[in-house]
Amino acid sequence: MTAETTPARAGQPNQGRPSPSRARRGKLLRHAVGVAAFLLVWELAARAGLLPWLPAASASLARVAELAFDPAFAGDLLSTLTAAAAGLPLAVLVAVPIGLLLGTVPAVEETTRAIVEFLRPIPSVALIPLALFFFQPEINAKVALIVYAASWPILINTLYGVRDVDPVATETLRSFGFGSAAVIWRVSLPSAAPFIYTGIRLAASITLILAISVEYFVGGSGGIGAFLIQASTGIGADAMLDVIATLVWAGLVGLAVNVLLLRAERRLFRWRHA
Known part of the structure; x- marks a missing residue:
């Protein structure tokens, strides 16, 4: 049986699935990107005068x-x-x-x-x-x-x-x-x-x-x-x-x-x- 077809043994981590800590870091990164994008749009809209009342x-x-x-x-x-x-x-x-x-x-x-x-x-x-x-x-x-x-x-x-x-x-x-x-x-x-x-x-x-x-x-x-x-x-x-x-x-x-x-x-x- 080749390495590609060998089933994972019980107790071994799934190699195709990211670790919990890595998944958590990826989730936090996506949150940070979303917040940064929102702040960037806010900044550009205010400076361009699209929303004159908004600082x-x-x-x-x-x-x-x-x-x-x-x-x-x-x-x-x-x-x-x-x-x-x-x-x-x-x-x-x-x-x-x-x-x-x-x-x-x-x-x-x-x-x-x-x-x-x-x-x-x-x-x-x-x-x-x-x-x-x-x-x-x-x-x-x-x-x-x-x-x-x-x-x-x-x-x-x-x-x-x-x-x-x-x-x-x-x-x-x-x-x-x-x-x-x-x-x-x-x-x-x-x-x-x-x-x-x-x-x-x-x-x-x-x-x-x-x-x-x-x-x-x-x-x-x-x-x-x-x-x-x-x-x-x-x-x-x-x-x-x-x-x-x-x-x-x-x-x-x-x-x-x-x-x-x-x-x-x-x-x-x-x-x-x-």
Whole structure:
């Protein structure tokens, strides 16, 4: 048998497939090329006057770097992150038990379906005046709205994750005399955990959106939203630079949170990726 037709032995790496580290480097390189191309197009379009209102990418990135050392902006950024960090765990504590209840007790899910479908489509931004009326100071309104908005993706993913549990596993556990609580704890919750985590990832971006929206609506409460209002009421190119730089910072924070959650997901659910 020739070398070309000899099958690979068990345990030997596939010679035709790149190593994980090499594949990861290639992926990062493609990401970098995409970002560089976007920045180049932005720079050329701004300098050619195609978008007169848009500052050049180089000037915008320079302002982004300056804001990193601005104590006022650092305080606003910390205020936004504090509200988001407080609201997301509360949303998990609220949504996961409700999702487990709805997913494991069909009668409760059918009874509350109309209420859930009525509340879920309501835009959270439209509830800002109501939240400001019931919750004072503004930080409480931000957290309350974050909990409301972030709970929906977690709840829905928990509900469908529990429904996706293998019925053979649950029936097997019941046949050994385990009660409903033990079945939920030992089978339903671990099986639905990847779905729940996906809901948490989706909710993480919602927390930033709601926090900035409330800050923008209230104005003087601090945070990235308040900084955006001050920047947008300025005059001239410097005002637009501040607006663009603030938006870039908001995007960078969201990207960093998503990357951290993705890495944590690979570690927590390594069996699923395998």
